[in-house]
Amino acid sequence: MAARYDRAITVFSPDGHLFQVEYAQEAVKKGSTAVGIRGTDIVVLGVEKKSVAKLQDERTVRKICALDDHVCMAFAGLTADARIVINRARVECQSHKLTVEDPVTVEYITRFIATLKQRYTQSNGRRPFGISALIVGFDDDGIPRLYQTDPSGTYHAWKANAIGRSAKTVREFLEKNYTEGTIATDSEAIKLAIRALLEVVQSGGKNIELAIIRRNQPLKMFSAKEIESQVVNIEKEKEEAEKKKSKKVV
Amino acid sequence: MAATFFGEVVKTRSRAVTEEDDDDEEDAWTQDNYEDREVRRELEKKREVEVLQTQTNVSLEIPLLEQYPCSKFIIAIGHNAVAFLSSFVMNSGAWEEVGSTKLWNEWCRTAETTTLSPADAFCVFYRLKSEPAVFGSSPKRGLQVTLLTSRHVTDYRTPESSGSLSSPFLKALKTQSFQDAAHCTLLEQPNIVHDLPAAVLSYCQVWKIPAILYLCYTDIMKLDLVTVEAFKPILCSKSFRGLVKNASLSPEALTKLVTTNEIQSNIYT
Numbered sequence: 001m002a003a004r005y006d007r008a009i010t011v012f013s014p015d016g017h018l019f020q021v022e023y024a025q026e027a028v029k030k031g032s033t034a035v036g037i038r039g040t041d042i043v044v045l046g047v048e049k050k051s052v053a054k055l056q057d058e059r060t061v062r063k064i065c066a067l068d069d070h071v072c073m074a075f076a077g078l079t080a081d082a083r084i085v086i087n088r089a090r091v092e093c094q095s096h097k098l099t100v101e102d103p104v105t106v107e108y109i110t111r112f113i114a115t116l117k118q119r120y121t122q123s124n125g126r127r128p129f130g131i132s133a134l135i136v137g138f139d140d141d142g143i144p145r146l147y148q149t150d151p152s153g154t155y156h157a158w159k160a161n162a163i164g165r166s167a168k169t170v171r172e173f174l175e176k177n178y179t180e181g182t183i184a185t186d187s188e189a190i191k192l193a194i195r196a197l198l199e200v201v202q203s204g205g206k207n208i209e210l211a212i213i214r215r216n217q218p219l220k221m222f223s224a225k226e227i228e229s230q231v232v233n234i235e236k237e238k239e240e241a242e243k244k245k246s247k248k249v250v
Numbered sequence: 251m252a253a254t255f256f257g258e259v260v261k262t263r264s265r266a267v268t269e270e271d272d273d274d275e276e277d278a279w280t281q282d283n284y285e286d287r288e289v290r291r292e293l294e295k296k297r298e299v300e301v302l303q304t305q306t307n308v309s310l311e312i313p314l315l316e317q318y319p320c321s322k323f324i325i326a327i328g329h330n331a332v333a334f335l336s337s338f339v340m341n342s343g344a345w346e347e348v349g350s351t352k353l354w355n356e357w358c359r360t361a362e363t364t365t366l367s368p369a370d371a372f373c374v375f376y377r378l379k380s381e382p383a384v385f386g387s388s389p390k391r392g393l394q395v396t397l398l399t400s401r402h403v404t405d406y407r408t409p410e411s412s413g414s415l416s417s418p419f420l421k422a423l424k425t426q427s428f429q430d431a432a433h434c435t436l437l438e439q440p441n442i443v444h445d446l447p448a449a450v451l452s453y454c455q456v457w458k459i460p461a462i463l464y465l466c467y468t469d470i471m472k473l474d475l476v477t478v479e480a481f482k483p484i485l486c487s488k489s490f491r492g493l494v495k496n497a498s499l500s501p502e503a504l505t506k507l508v509t510t511n512e513i514q515s516n517i518y519t
Contacts (some may be wrong), residue, residue: 029469030518050519079519166476168416179380201476202505 020128024077024151026128031076031097033164034063035174035196036134038146039189043136045074045211048164064211066091066219071106071137072211076164077151078130086131089113100113106137106145110155114145118153128152132163138215160192166200186214189249194230205231301351301375320377322489324396327446329473330466331398332480337503340376340491345349349375394428395454395461396489397447400477403467407441418468418480425451427459433483437465475508 015021032048047063066072067089074131075082092112097105104112113133121128128151135147148163149155162170173196183189194208201207208231210222222230326335351373382496422432423443427434443451447463454461464484468477484490 026469027518032519061516061519075519078517079516082519164468 007026018121018152021152023176024130025129025132028077028132028151028163029165029167031078031131031164032063033162033170033200034074034076034171035135035160035162035193036074036136036146036148036158036159037174037178037189037196038144038158039183039186041144041148041215042186042189043138043144043146043213044189044193045072045134045136046210047074048196049198049207051207064221065211067135068097068137069218070103070139070213071109071135072213072219073133073135074163074211075131075133076167077132081129082131082133083215085113085116085131085133088116088201094135103140105139106135106147107139107157110147110149111137114149114153114155116153117149118152121151121153134161134163135175137213142215144213144215160196162196165187168202170196186212190230191234194227195234198231198234267282277411299351301349303349309433319443321392322396322493324489325398325447325450327397327399330400330468330477331481333473333507334398334478337478337507338482338485339490345376347375348377393459394489395450395459396484396487397450397461398464398466398481398484399447399463400466400468400471401444402471403469405441406467408438415467418466418477420480420483421465421467423451423463424462425455425458425460427454427458428462430462430488432462432464433487434464473508475504478504478508 032050034045037044037046043245045064049063050061052058052061062201063076064072064074065086067086071093073089075085089109093104093109096102098110106226113135116171117129120126130151132148132150135149136145138144146158147155148158148161150163160174162174174192177192177195181188182192185214190210190212193210197208198204205228206224208227210227210230212222213221214220312424324335324339326332400418403415404417406421408415419433421441422434423436423437424432442448443463443465447465451461451463453459464481466477467479468474470477
């Protein structure tokens, strides 16, 4: 049945599916995992770094991009589609600042990106964008925000979410471990993001990239050393927790 | 000569028949037929599947299983199943290569099978050197066949929503004579098995050979660690007992395989 209704984007199937949009969501699953966490005074974005070819310049393979000084996003899916969306969003951020003399709110830019994506699901001859995005930042009121958009053009606010390959596993981990305690401080929120990624990332710290935004501060990308030290701390804590457990059992 | 609707010229047989003409025309036709037959025969020969013995590089005249009778025959089809066998089963114990097959059909891009290097073999046969006793019994009696393969999860038909399926997952399908329990749930209707595994299972069913297929439904068709590890539950089965000695070496061997086979692609990030 899908065969006759999945070629053109503008055609509904008899049971109400837009197959091209659903297939675009499959393209998102082919990208590596990205996780976003909204803490009390911090927002964290963590991504699984794709292994870079030997001769490739690592700086040009980035999954976390700043849209403005106070907003940044991570994506999963088709790289080229992401570049287009990011460029449009960046232009919109500046245009808004010049027109209204205020920086964009996180919700505004998310809505802009989502509207852009939806337009491509209802246009003749175009295909949907094959990316999902996690958009984080602080508004002027100082409240941290995390939004997720998907190829269909919907967007929702989240406390913590994951996109890309193995997103389900990471989301289940976050559902179990996102508590008031684990986001109480900035360092706890960062640790939670790294722990969530370590559930699915194969070779540990060296394949993780992390970015944070603190209130009234610009985007900060963690260096490989800082991530490695965080991973080492997490593993130490894990060992200690296991030792305690085995002591209790004995 | 006649022109078809699309303008191509087709040679048609003339309907004007005279007695003398008949013989000439028939000769012409049989000549064409002879050439056609020659071409067809050559193609048939090219398409023949040969099993080459590794040591001698000579084609085996008798079936492989008669040359090397065994009681356990394990076939892995597809990247993930092969990676599972290589890293979990074949990394312990000494396995020797006993034969390989190459085949050709019109869809292959190369012209000749003889020029294909050994690395291009489509199927390689291995035998466990350290336990020839395992492979002592006569063929077809006491023979048990295990098949491993993977398929994309979108081929799996179920009344549940596909979002709730946690791929990768294993399903099994066995022949009537296979008495042991499968190590995962059986493949439900209306799902069917395709291609080589289906052919092997059908053959085993007809000849009453106990056989079981473990089919892994996954959402990543290329070589992938998570999919390969989904095959792990079958290591406890009877067919694999005694074959897996050093389970600790497996993750290393597997990571090595995955990294060497990874094709660099920048389309998805």
